[in-house]
Amino acid sequence: MKQRLMILGLVAAAAVLSACGEKPQASGGSRYDAAPYAGVGQSPFQQPGWKAGDKTSWEQQLKARAQYGMNDYSRVATQ
């Protein structure tokens, strides 16, 4: 009997005090952003020479572009 009363008391306390808890305050934060190697779909601005969705080909494209466009020493050497 005493045990039942204790359980009933705990259940009642849980029900009464449930409204006293804090609501979650975490802000939504930023939304998910797709990876750049996913490409921009059917766009005339998409650079040819790599395959959208293929991370390795995208990385190679950027590396080759940086070497060709910014490393004038390597450009001189190849000409």
Place this chain on the structure above:
Amino acid sequence: MARMKFICDAERCIECNGCVTACKNEHEVPWGVNRRRVVTLNDGVPGEKSISVACMHCSDAPCMAVCPVNCFYRTDEGVVLHDKDVCIGCGYCSYACPFGAPQFPSQGTFGVRGKMDKCTFCAGGPEEHGSEAEFEKYGRNRLAEGKLPACAEMCSTKALLAGDGDVVADIFRSRVLRRGKGAEVWGWGTAYGSAQGGTKS
């Protein structure tokens, strides 16, 4: 791939502002907002040095640390971006940034401070890649098009380098070795954590 990085070679920069113009044109940045600027040290004095400055996409970004609404995020490529739908325009990031990168448009009523705008490394934002919404809020997403930032690609003297940190570091290292100086480039220590950077011009 390493992290995406900018570095400006002060030995090459001629203060032409081509990077600034390329950025404004590429992203149709509004009047009064400059995602990139050219700063000249000892202007008018023989030996003056110029550097092109924008968001350096810090590895431990102070703007991210102070943002009260957690609108910033870092991509797997190390590009620090933000969500304008979450930003409240408080300006804390502007106080925290050592490069003065965060910009605030003031075209609203009573000069209201709008949502923060900054360099995106031409990586757009949290909208569908290549969409109209992404362009209007963040500008072009050149990375997703397989290109590098417009500022660096338009730099006439190739002073401004952008791309994979390993590639950028290799290009810069080869220049320093050939000319025998320039390892103390401004901003290197801040962006790459080198102890020797940022002490001399």
